[in-house]
Amino acid sequence: MKLNPLIIGDLVAPVPIIQGGMGVGIILSSLAGAVAKEGGIGIISAAHPGYLEPDFETNTIEANLRALKKHIHRAKEISNNGIIGVNIMRAMRHYKEYVNCCIESGADIIISGAGLPVELPELVKDSSIKFAPIVSSLKAAKVLLQRWDKKNLRMPDFIVIEGPKAGGHLGFSPDSLEEGAPSDYSNYDEEVLAILSYVKTFEEKYNRPFPVVFAGGVYDRKDIDHYLALGCSAVQMGTRFVATEECDASLAYKNAYIQASKEDITIVKSPVGLPGRAVENPFMKLRKTEKEQISKCYQCLEKCNPAVTPYCISGALIRAAKGDTENALLFCGSNAYKVDRITTVKELMDELTKD
Ligand SMILES: Cc1cc2nc3c(=O)[nH]c(=O)nc-3n(C[C@H](O)[C@H](O)[C@H](O)COP(=O)(O)O)c2cc1C
CATH class of the missing domain: 3.20.20.70 (Aldolase class I)
Known part of the structure; x- marks a missing residue:
């Protein structure tokens, strides 16, 4: 076409x-x-x-x-x-x-x-x-x-x-x-x-x-x-x-896509109140059972209460961009595993x- x-x-x-x-x-x-x-x-x-x-x-x-x-x-x-x-x-x-x-x-x-x-x-x-x-x-x-x-x-x-x-x-x-x-x-x-x-x-x-x-x-x-x-x-x-x-x-973020397999791509809960798609990593696995200790609120979302939210989305995404990929939220599309x-x-x- x-x-x-x-x-x-x-x-x-x-x-x-x-x-x-x-x-x-x-x-x-x-x-x-x-x-x-x-x-x-x-x-x-x-x-x-x-x-x-x-x-x-x-x-x-x-x-x-x-x-x-x-x-x-x-x-x-x-x-x-x-x-x-x-x-x-x-x-x-x-x-x-x-x-x-x-x-x-x-x-x-x-x-x-x-x-x-x-x-x-x-x-x-x-x-x-x-x-x-x-x-x-x-x-x-x-x-x-x-x-x-x-x-x-x-x-x-x-x-x-x-x-x-x-x-x-x-x-x-x-x-x-x-x-x-x-x-x-x-x-x-x-x-x-x-x-x-x-x-x-x-x-x-x-x-x-x-x-x-x-x-x-x-x-x-x-x-x-x-x-x-x-x-x-x-x-x-x-x-x-x-x-x-x-x-x-960061280069580490890009490499996380290259290394991801289809099974690593998962649906996560976000403090925005919507589901999100991300590469599974130790940080997100832990957030299923344990709330993050939040020491700083970036005042990013209208509807987020740091006292109850499972993790701070700003902190998790900033760490991802900077390359701390094990300790972050790595958003990705469903085809990220194809990236080589x-x-x-x-x-x-x-x-x-x-x-
Ligand atoms: C890492 C990542 C971050 C994203 N962040 C936003 C965002 O801040 N706001 C938004 O509206 N969409 C966001 N999206 C959605 C993209 O803009 C885009 O519409 C979507 O990823 C398209 O699907 P694809 O990744 O399969 O091409 C994000 C997507 C990815 C992969």
Whole structure:
């Protein structure tokens, strides 16, 4: 199948591949800039982008906002003004400040999931930034689009459907994610088709194309062609971009993917209140039975109580990015076990786009 550019209003990405936001510290400006340079869309994660700033421990939110601005500018430079967006999880505190920081720093796009970003149209107001929610079900798509249609007379610029094979937090119940479970998602394509058909109804009403992007388990060109054939305009990929030289995480993180077998990839509970997918390691095994002693709260999530949460997700993800892989949360997609080497973004994008 021929790859067409992804057109989002006045933004044109020559390659219809979005590199999905991956926090903490998996994607900062190096990876996002490299992907956008190759014609895709690079998405920086707003989950603690300032974790390497000298005042991060004492001045967390200011350090994060300063670093986010710096990385947006740097990714723009690396990519010669390519398309750079930011992923902001709805479950995060200071959501509004991150949205404003993206607008003021010249990001092109905000993508927002891990909760329903209902207030996003009001927050971006009439700025030129594009925005997209991440949904995993027709039900979630309906809740958001009906509300925005009625209340804001506005549609998102595109929509990301994230399926059950994705990495990071997942919008599904933990039981249904086990292979062979009574309600497993082996027929998820039907949900994708239902969302595509629902979204089409707004194309007519708003008289403009409404791109739909699929994320979750997209590994190679065959997978890309599959979702384009279903009617999606592009794909969002995470896992494959981790094992690149430009990925901002430590080498140990990338090697954890290379070393992982299929059996090492597991579903974990996250303090966000959603299940997540990760490489099993001693830290996560222990968290099944023993609560972590939390000495510092980074005030990252709106709904997290350090007194009861089994572990501090910020601490666990920061240790992962820094390379303490035995003592961390190693988010990954269901295909991470297929990764067998570290490549460059150019090499990967060439492989994915070659006809
Ligand atoms: C290490 C890792 C961290 C992630 N962090 C986030 C995040 O902070 N916010 C988010 O919306 N999605 C996050 N995701 C999901 C990705 O953006 C992407 O949509 C998903 O991983 C796509 O599936 P794939 O990894 O199979 O390509 C993360 C995924 C991974 C693998």
